[in-house]
Amino acid sequence: MILRLAIGSLRARALTVGMTVLAIALSVALFLGVEKTRTGARASFADTISGTDLIVGARSGSVQLLLYSVFRIGNATNNVTWQSYQDIADRPEVDWIVPISLGDSHRQFRVMGTTPAFFEHYKYRGGRSLSISNSHGLQDLYDAVIGADVAETLGYAVGDPIVVSHGLASFTAHDDQPFRVAGIIAKTGTPVDRTVIVSLEAIEAIHVDWQSGAQIPGQSTPVDVIRNMDLKPTAITAALVGVESRLQIFGLQRWINEYPEEPLLAILPGVALSELWQIVGIAETALLGVSAMVVVTALLGMMAMIFSSLNERRREMAIWRAMGARPTTILGLLVCEAMLMAAIGAILGFALLYVGLMLAQPWVDAAFGIWLPIEAPTAREFWVMACVVGAAAIASLVPAIKAYRLSLADGMMVKI
């Protein structure tokens, strides 16, 4: 009975009610969107690397090392000498080790030098391996395997030639030694999608005629000569390490961190991520707090709307009372109306969120590498909705109690 009356009453004031519902919907969508982005970002970061026990690089901060070695954010402070790399590789605890050499680029994408072992040991999203469209991988010196985004953005297919640029701001190109696209990696949702992978030797090869960051003028060693050269690298940027037994991770980490010949740093990816979240967590909480305040503001707006409607509905209320409605019925009617508005707002907010996600998902993925999953609402999200409806009920109690107290006579008398 009350529900039917409430629906009818809301319908009669469609415009003001519509605006209030829209405000609630937007605030709910914002709140859930922030929450979704937060969990999506965490999951994307955590899914980027798995199965790697230690990352070794020059001594800097653990978060910095993780960011530049895995996420290609920022740059290395120093390189790691090949000799130190060999020393680590020779440790009995080491099951496998994959070197990484960064620093060159192709258009807007980073070029990474590594060994074929990378394709075998790099794992993402809980142990998934990379799958390459053409399974040969890096066979020739001038073979390059490119990520899905690289292929899509630049329209490359297997067999196409590509030229690597020196450094990250590409003003000089290694155009004397073009590469050939040997394979395209299926979409992973990790920074690998935006990476051009070549062999470690190839990185050395394209720098043969280069000294102190510039090409020696007039000098160009023929490719045939380079192929026969000893292309052992002198330095790498970082290395991914797998350890025989988990119990040895900390021992090896301590050994690397105390390695006297070179200041090195070994980190556990998961630990560095936890440290990153400890830093980012403050900003996340602030963001969540702000969006929660937006929900509160929308509910306060609804409360103000009900208050102002009380004036114009004085007659209506009086007629209800005159027809025999008890004060509690009036109270129930107003609370019911508020809860209905909040519920419609929350559901609409959900719909807005999903529409927004569908529109923004490809863009967010391409621009930030964060995959926002579109999935059924979680228990937590239902809980948020219940909270909004509950809060609306509480907020509407204030005007409802006012209406409850207003005497029958108040509405019947015509005030001038």
Add this chain to the structure above:
Amino acid sequence: MKTVPLALITTLIAAPVLAQDTRALDAHVHGVSTLELAVEDGLLEIHLDAPGMDIVGFEYEPSSDTDKDAVAAAIRQLVLPENVVTLSPDAECRLTETRAHLHGDEEHHYDDDHHDHNHDEHEHDDHADDASHSEFSANYVFACAHPQELTEITFPFFDNFGNAQEIEVQYVTDAGAGAAEISRNDPSLRLNER
């Protein structure tokens, strides 16, 4: 008792060989201990490093009998894991190996040993005084019947050592690696949560 002088002697001998040309010091924060924890195939290994300040209240080389007694008592406490950690009883972990010792700062001894080679003895003396930090280490290995039940570890460590304020924990379990800061106010670590 015997392990202390032995450890000192070995570091005295080993340090100059290892640290020929390096002058590097690890970070050392009073009140903050570090703990490493790894679980694999039912084996749980825990390694604790605690600054001497937190354990016995001083970090100079124990010279008086009271100091030496304090160090010995601390090591006797640390060698018993129940004074440091309490594991979830459901995991049914059995202690298989335990060690605890005090190791002085290697660099400190290195400095001492090389005084006669150094051209600036005085400055080096100051440096040596600044750097004379000692640390206690403890290592425990457990065999656990149900390692997946190892969900919570609490730290009676804080009750036994009044100067300790914080433990920085790094862990690796089947669920992955992670880090946590355990404080005196909330001395518990939750593991294997998803």
